[in-house]
Amino acid sequence: MAKDTEHCAASSSGDDVTHGLVDQRVDDSGTRRTFLKVAAAAAATAATEGCGIGAPTGEEFLRQHYKTLTPDDKKRIFALIEDEVRGRSGVTIHMNDPAPIDGVEFAYALNLSVCNGSRRCVEACARENNLPDDPEIRYIRVLEMEKGSLEFEEATPYYDREKVPAEGKFYMPVQCHQCDNPPCVKACPVQATWKEPDGIVVVDYSWCIGCRFCVVACPYFARRFNFVEASIPPDRINPTQGYLSNRARHKGVVEKCTFCLHRTRTGRLPACLEACPTGARKFGNLNDPNSDIRKIIESKRVYVLKEELATLPRFYYFFG
Amino acid sequence: MRLPWLAYISPRLGATVLLPFASLAAGCNQSEEPLHHRQLPKGGTSSVVVTVEARTPLLSTYPCSRCHFSPNREPDPRERKFTEFHTHKVLNHGTQGGWCYRCHTKDDIDKLHLQDGTLVDFDHAYEVCGSCHGDKFRDWKAGLHGLTTGFWNGAQVRRSCPNCHDPHSPAFAPMKPERMPEWPRTAPAETHAMGPEEGESEGHGKGH
16 A cells, blocks of 8 residues: 555545444444445545555455454455555564364463562563554553552552662552453444453454443453554564454554463463563463463462452462 | 343354353353352363473583582581682572582582482472472472463473572562553644544544
8 A cells, every 4th residue: 555644535434434333333233334335435445546554455444353254254364464564564474363272261370479570571562462662552561569558549550660679569460351251342332352262352453443442441451542553663573463463453443462362372371471580470271270370279369350340350360 | 140241242243153152151150159259160181291491501610520629628618708719609598507518519519419418410409499498399390480481281391490599699689670661642742643632533534
């Protein structure tokens, strides 16, 4: 797509689509498609005339919901995305879409006794998931807490120190808890976010209308909105990309931690875990009685954040 | 117990993927179990193979017998201050009971020994640590303590105790954190294009 600093017809049509949808969906979510067919025809025409870098293509406007995509559709879409990224940044990426593994349910545990607030997880996550630096999007916030209290009013993620841990403080990283009763999923008016059988809450970036209801619904402040088109230096793009996890997100969609599903569904551990210098992070399969995570839940006194909200997080904290 | 989120799943979209999960969840919720008491599932298999990271390749002065070779010289078990060799080491651990020879072996300097006298090599240094710190050793063996990387259901590499804790001064050293997160932008004049207000007004598509 040609570069053009002016906003062209495609982007304004796209935004009209977004706003029309919020009203349309009240009757039937299917009307999104009907609506889009008309709007996207205009968008597709305009797209050929040139538009801002990375604005959604006509193909993306017409793209079906993730759950209705056939393997052939995925193959075609993945090839298109790979071409698009190659054209835009010169990076050859490998799009994939690993399926949830039968009988596997993921959970995470974090040892607050040893976390030292070094934020290595935050940066590793940013590199793994292609998060932009300007404006900054980070999935993990490390809260600096007063020792002896769990008072979030006095906690801050904005600590800037020469050395951590600081005297009298402990550190509590917060990211998406992949709740079993997720308020964000309930809030989505177009079902662009849902819970997968292995427990991971995912977002279909091509279906998200950017209403941000989920962002406010999340009690853990785990969701992030792309206010502007992200730009990542080509040498920092992670070429292994999952359709539901770390692929390029357009302006106007919501994203979140996915437990690195492009890694974890292929057996690897999440990037944040491997980057932790203190080994505070533990991840595994809840259904496997011999997994680390299972042993922690069975033998340590774990707790979940904001338990009283009955969100049933899959992210456990413990002191040990 | 009702599951309000089910109401949002259109049968056309959600049936195949979500229904097995939904019925499971519904099954759990129909019982009188409180919501927050998750039933741990039974069964499942594990094919985890854990390798403990070798210690000797990380030791610049190993084998010790390259220098500590004189069999006639009596080792000095008194309080030690390193002035000539090993000067980067801070002795802040095990100061009671024999200094170096609490863990290093007088008669076989390339080996360590447990508190019961059993000799172990440096790659099994965790046994030495574990002979005093039993609780941590138990957790470490179970995968609950320490850094383990690799695959959650396959080959894993676990760090040995001294790979993270300096055995001569074992408290985890303070470190410089990564940069502070950016404060949320409030769209002042110079960063107007970045601000949320701009994003919203633009969304109406007016004036373009």
